Amino acid sequence: MSSNDQIILDQILEQQRAERAPHLTANEYFELFVAEQLLKHYDLSYDEIESGLVDGGGDGGIDGFFVFVNGDLVREDTDLGGLKKDVVIETIIFQAKTEASFREKALDSITATLRDLFDLSQPLTGFAGAYNKELLAAVEMFRDSVQTLAPRFPDYKFSLYYASKGMEVHPNVKRKAEQIEALVKSQFQGSACVMRFLTATDLLALARETPRLSYQLEVTDASINTKGGVVALVKLREFAKFIRDEKGDLRCSLFEANVRDYQGATQVNEEIRRTLADRWPEDFWWLNNGITIVAGRKPMQTGKTLTIEDPQIVNGLQTSREIFQYFKTANTDGDDREILVRVISPETPESRDRVIKATNSQNPISPASLRATDKIQRDIEQYLRSFGLYYDRRKNFYKNEGKPIDKIISIPAMAQALMAVVLQKPGTARARPSSLLKKDEDYERVFSGDFSIEVFRAAIELSRLAEAQLRADATLSPEDRVNLKFYVAMYVAALACDAPRPTPDQIARLAGATIDKALLDRAMADVNSVYQQLGGTALAAKGNEFGERLISMLDAALPAAGATV
16 A cells, blocks of 8 residues: 655656656656756756666666766866866766556666676676667776776766655665675775665655755954945854754755856956965965855845845856865864855846856956857747746746746756757757867857857757657667757758858748648658668767768758748
């Protein structure tokens, strides 16, 4: 007989699936739900979560495989070269079963898989027939991280989970988990490995954990309370507490509004690091520009304690990271230095964006790096909203509002669609899912002010249409669908415009248009044919030859000038 927790969990799952992801099966949504709960601390987007789901035939008993380095998700194009020391590689692996029990057989599968794939002496190519492409790709990213960072002597943390709707775990099953922990520790000497079972009760508890909306920050007596916020000096150790979570890790969600990533071993960061370590006679705040925080409303001050609602650190990411590392690794006894902190509560989203842009307009950062605050980004968000599409220029804003998954569009997803459809560079779109916007010239090309606003809707609709068509083809693996999506979108756009190299204006006229099924079928067939000729691999999809061949086919089949859509 089901317990109350099982009944409640089933109701929550079905309601959320109906509201957010009706296109997913109950099993698929359960996997997504488990991943979302486990990774809540990392504040990942749906695109990022889905990138680590490896379920399917040949998954080796693993449904999710995620690698983080110093708290940041590792993607195919993540650059790890700037990390120098105090590196932590954390791997999170889970299996999710909708059955109401925990089985030994499931753990036997995981044991065999980890014994194979965590043996670095065994090339992954030797397991091509045993495990699916998605799992092997995830493990390849893990292995690449290990090999790239080996000279830095990283710490290894492995967190393994087995989630089901069961309520109790048999002792024999627990012993299997202990054997897995021992296996992983033997493969990576000195590593930490813990395997946990997530029951229906545990999953409910995780789901009830909502992101904190308010945080406390201890300030000195010298705070200045103004109409729009507070300016104060804060002890470095108090600020370090503010940016750490309950586990002592960096609270990544505080930095989602920051316009630039952590820059690693740059000259500026080396100077900040040396200033912290050397403890010069000048106070730290004399030598640093300080921190700017925007808040949902004006902070409340009780004594020396500021209560800040929905804080976002919009300037000072590099300083924050260095302070976090300093208090994590150094001897900080007796360090009473301070940092200048401004907490501002803008009254409107436009004002918020102006604060972000103004506080990040120093020489080291170019205007094109102020991504989410650009007028074009606000325009896209407003325009798409009228068509029931939610453009997530502020990461996870609409995810946290519970909007349907297939209606949420991230900035990277839009950039990939534009790169493939408008610029006809699907290989670049496929190869650089997370770093496409880091180069200013790329950003300025895909988010050109010369484009009609309809181009953005057309590009994302074509990308989503290609994805839906590929998903409907049962003969393709999930990795094949990822590899083909941008090529199909590019190809069908050219066919629909009757032009091998359609102009942005021609593509704009496809916004909201119904694409003839015959064109979709033709695009699917032509693209898949070339893909198979090139080996049907991710390597082929990330290169230039695939796209060049398709454009040559379009040149031969379509009139050069194109026709009016």
